[in-house]
Amino acid sequence: MPQVSPPSTDRPPPLGGLLRCLGCRGAVGPCGSCAGCGRSYPERWGIVEAIGPLVGRDRITEAFYGGPAWERFRPWERRFLAIQGGSRRARRPILRHLPGSGSSRLLEVGIGDGDNLEFLPGGWEVVGVDHSGARLDECLRRFPSMAGRLARAQASELPFPDGSFDASLCVGGFTMFEDHERALRELRRVTRLGGPVIVADEQPWLCRMGIGHLIGVPRIDRWWLRGLGLDPEFVEMVFALPRDLRPVFRDVLPGAEWRRIWGGLGYCVVDR
Incomplete structure (x- = not known):
């Protein structure tokens, strides 16, 4: 031994x-x-464990992103990005709201595999958070320099002091968070006064644009999504998502700007 x-x-x-x-x-x-x-x-291979028990949508999405269903579904995400002109172009209307010059300390919540890292200035200090351990492992494999700057944590309970980041970013996943209000309050709390909080994702009603919902037979959409290998619990969670998150943003970040992106299929909210 x-x-x-x-x-x-x-x-x-x-x-x-x-x-x-x-x-x-x-x-x-x-x-x-x-x-x-x-x-x-505890810290494991450069990733700190700072999370409690997961419940609700956070528990379901953690299982999704950590299991084989995500790998089966990921080609559809790549097709979506391709329709938007590729990864760089799809991220341009989001990342342009980040600080424009100098060195910055950035928090990315829902960092996933680290897909945004290659589009950020090299001199920035980036800290990444995700509630999926599998995705953090992949981020570290792709970007070994992130060792010591990753934490498994929830957006609704960030393990950082007030005002410790120059900007906060969350691209993808926000719509499926368990507690949208708490997540927004935490993003604002850990970001310095005047620093931007940027949240972008697909529109929550997008999952209801399948042929089944359009003709009034939603079970058709449930059938083909399960055919893609998605867990029934995940499918039911997606169809139960709130249709419009704008009231939440207005309540928590009343001065934020709501912008349509991706041809109206997504949103980007910027609060300074």
């Missing part, structure tokens, strides 16, 4: 000292424990 070395006392703190305890908001030290309450935040 291999010998395990004792924890180093001179190693850097998780996430460069940014990590805060979800319980007492105390600082998490180099040993991976909260100095205040002792809660543990």
Whole structure:
């Protein structure tokens, strides 16, 4: 059995000292424990575990993105991006709202496989959060330099202090978050005053544009989505999503700008 070395006392703190305890908001030290309450935040291969039990849509989507259904569905996402002119062009109306010059510390919530990283300035300090461990593993495989800057955490409970980022970004996945209001409040909380919070995703009603819903026989859409290998629980969750998220944005971020993107099939909300 291999010998395990004792924890180093001179190693850097998780996430460069940014990590805060979800319980007492105390600082998490180099040993991976909260100095205040002792809660543990283990780090595995450069990814910090800072998450509690998942419920509702967060639990369902974590299973989806971590299982074979995502790999079967992903070609459809690539086709969608191709229709929009490719990955770079599809992201242009979103990323253009980020700070325009200088070095910045950016938080990306729902970083997934890290698809946005190649379009960001190289000098930026990017911290990534996702509630899917499988997607964080893939992000780290593709971008090894992200080691020590990734956390498995929920958008509705971010393990960072107030105002610790120059900008926050969430591209894709927001529509399926369990608690939209709390997620927006957390994004705003951890972003400095005047720094942009940018949220973009497909329109929540897009899943109801299948032929079955259009002719009034939604079971047809359930049938072909399950034929793609999607879990029945995931399919039912998608069809139960709120049809319009604009009231949530207006309540939480009343000064935010709502923009249509992707030919009206998506939205981009910018709050400064």
